Amino acid sequence: MNYENILSSFQNNITTITINRPTKLNALNKATIKDLHEALKSADNDKNTKVIIVTGSGEKAFVAGADISEFANFDSKKGKKLAKKGQELLFSFIENLSTPTIAAVNGFALGGGLELAMSCHFRVASDNAKMGLPEVSLGVIPGYGGTQRLPQLIGKGRAMELIITAGMIDANQALNYGLINHVTTQAELIPFCEKLAGKITRNSSVAISAAIKAINANFKDGVNGFEVEVSEFGNCFDTEDFAEGTTAFLEKRKADFPGK
Secondary structure, three states: OOOOOEEEEEEOOEEEEEEOOHHHOOOEOHHHHHHHHHHHHHHHHOOOOOEEEEEEOOOOEEEOOEOHHHOOOOOHHHHHHHHHHHHHHHHHHHHOOOOOEEEEEOOEEEOHHHHHHHHOOEEEEEOOOEEEOOHHHHOOOOOOOHHHHHHHHHOHHHHHHHHHHOOEEEHHHHHHHOOOOEEEOOOOHHHHHHHHHHHHHOOOHHHHHHHHHHHHHOOOOOOOHHHHHHHHHHHHOOOHHHHHHHHHHHOOOOOOOOOO
């Protein structure tokens, strides 16, 4: 597919999706959110894609925030609709993808940009990255899951401070907080993510999908994560991947998993 605001490429079982609005520091507008939804959906449905990497074009920004000009004149009704639709189309959508998704954070990840990165299954940042949720400085709060996911990742106290001061942290502080998994140079960011993705592609896509469901379940209200784990664990026993994985182990060879 041809997209207006993103680029999508595929190689070695990895789909890389690049937000391509460098003159706007890759800010998220409605069209970009729609493009991302379609590209992510396509990659998730592609049996050959085993890992997705999401990044931003240029050297300055992953995503510097939402496109404020689109909602500066909204009332409360329109604001609620904006947040709800955005979460459904993109942020919650990414979190619940069956294909593991890595955020390669190059440069600024602010507001909706950090919320996008936090929606991915984990994050790697370049050493020039800056992260924050500055929404309260505009008289609003994070609306794409930021008030929920940031405390899950770094704890309530640190999240509260970061959100209500509208402050920014650098990559090393983000690593110390547990917001990101690794820090690299900007030149090594994508190669490092591809190396991590390569480790993932050797494993069972079916089992990985089940693991994502089980891990996410622990963070959903009214859901017993242990019960979901038991269910997903049991379901694995009926899959071709389980048969191949256990047979390969017993035969002392590498497993050749059939894919999604």
